Each structure stands twice: as C-alpha cells, then as structure tokens.
Amino acid sequence: MKKSASNSQRKVDELVIAEVDDDSAWEKPVKVRRSKSEAVSIPAEVAARAAFFARLHRESSVEDWIKKIVAERVEIEEAAFAEAKRELAAQ
Secondary structure (H helix, E strand, O other): OOHHHHHHHHHHHHHHHHOOOOHHHOOOOOOOOOOOOOOOOOOHHHHHHHHHHHHHOOOOOHHHHHHHHHHHHHHHHHHHHHHHHHHHHHO
C-alpha cells in the first residue's frame, strides 16, 4: 500500500474511532434481506443426463453437481464479458 493511502486510511480509522459513541455521527442502520432463491426446472432428459455425470464425478447429489457446473459456467461467461468490454473500450 502506498504511504499516502496508508495515511488516509489511518485518518479515516481515527475519525471513526473518535465518533464511535456519537449516535448523531452515524446514519440510520440499513436493513438487508437475502433475495429469494430462483427455482429452475430442466427437462427430464437433461436431468437424467446430469444424474449420470454427477455419479461419474462422484458428486454427492445431482443438485450439488449442477450448482458446481452452473457456477463454473457463470465465471467463464463473466470473464468473457469482461474481456469483450476491455476490447471495446480499447477501440
């Protein structure tokens, strides 16, 4: 970390510590709720094929295997999207 960034962070920390007991220095608390899960249905044929590969990969359940595969695919898509965005910005 650069020295100026470190000094700035230290000043912020000191300010927060100084105002920790002063309720007027703070905004109202923010309430955050977890978003509802999305349910996704897949055709029976695809589910059967997924079950085969889940067993092949010794996954504890088809659901766990599908979650893992979808998460991997989302990461690939995000990386491809970020790369395309960089290429467009460079033009």
